[in-house]
Amino acid sequence: MGEFPIYLGAGTVDEEGERIRRRADPPPWRVFAGGPVTPLDRDAPVGRRLPDRARSASYQADEATVRMVNVALHLRRPLLVTGDPGTGKSTLAYAVAHELRLGAVLRWAITSRSTLASGLYHYDAVGRIEAASNRSVEESDIGRFLRLGPLGTAFAPYELPRVLLIDEIDKGDIDLPNELLDIFEVGEYGIPELERIADSTPRVLVRPADHGDRVTIQDGRVGCREFPFVVMTSNGDREFPPAFLRRCVQLDLAQPDPERLRAIVHAQMGAEALAAAHDLIADFLERREQGQLATDQLLNAVYLLHQAGGAAQPDRRELEEAIMRRLTGPA
Known part of the structure; x- marks a missing residue:
């Protein structure tokens, strides 16, 4: 059996880095087996800006928040956090990454123009065509023109869960929550540009969103080994579909007393x-x-x-x- 209190909300770092490894085994329907496994830089700053690191170290989590974070970690489910502005919804992701030493937080800021594809990856087709016309690129170099987005990076096969912050999901297109359901359920996605050349180039190295070590993609498919810790924030501006809500752990942050x-x-x-x-x-x-x-x-x-x-x-x-x-x- 695993230990329930993985995240303690104390603001102190798990220096040994072992608590996240002592989670309960995932439910049978939440087992993922993506690969090849990519090491995680656990000492990378949780955020690029000093305030992100400072806030995460001194974040004050109440008992209900600590409990629901641990529920999400054990069940391998995304955490949907609602509450008024300034209640610490976004900072929670940085606090968990800081305490459990899960490396840089992958932040996907949602706007009305955000799409599932933009969160997964970006392919520089023009750059590759120009390089091919100059005969300065081989087919196996396609990874130079691909970069995973924050969502795509989070679902790469890392040895430990990445922390993904999907900020203000209620600002996105009305269909975005439903589009996220598939990747949240199966834990993988395909990159058509790589699937087309999988027979001749089965393995491709691609840059992640956080500028870390390149990720190896096999046969054009990206699948997680450890389901990421996903924090989706919402100001409560609109309702979400029941199918989406039942696949999330829900946390409503109250104003601090x-x-x-x-x-x-x-x-x-x-x-x-x-x-x-x-x-x-x-x-x-x-x-x-x-x-x-x-x-x-x-x-x-x-x-x-x-x-x-x-x-x-x-x-x-x-x-x-x-x-x-x-x-x-x-x-």
Whole structure:
């Protein structure tokens, strides 16, 4: 039997890197056998920008969040995270990657123009034609003109699960959730440009989305060995099809209560900043009752008062009016 608490939500790194290996065996219907296996750079930064790494290290996960993350990890199912802006939906993916040492987070930011194909891979057909006309490329060099997208990279056959953040899926085309169902179920996809030459060139090296080591693709098919940890965020702007929802683990992130807000401020800026922020936190909670506010608005206000005030401290009320403007409700 495996251990249930793989992700602890403590913000500390599993230095030995063994907890993710102690998951329960997957359910029989969630076993995947893609290959050839690609090593995972577990020491790669979870995000390119320092704030991503800093936020992931100090992310404050409540008990319900920790529980549902572990459910998704054991069941090998995507996690659909809903909640108001600023509740930490996106940061959760970075926090899990940071704690379990699962390397760089693969982020796919969804827009109205996003398609399944754009998330899987990109093929530079023009570049290959130009190279072929100059006789500077062989058929076996086709991998030079292919690059996997974040979705495509996540489902490559890595030795450990990749972390994939599908950000704001509710902004995508109405058919996108249903289009994702197939790859979520079978754990693999084909690249037609490689399938056509599979007899003559069965193995091709292709660049992943995160600029890591190239991935070996066999016979034009890409299939995962370990189902990725997929976090899909939604602001709740629209409903999803029942067929999609039943294949996801669902987590609704509530606005942080006063205790969690204090813990967040302490984790991000320390005890001294927290001691100076009690009035700001109280005012933030009062304003939040009248209209939507995001936690990062509070953090911005605390930072300006505590770190950027200097000798000329800004007026706290004026700062609140400038920084903590309601996102919804009366101005």
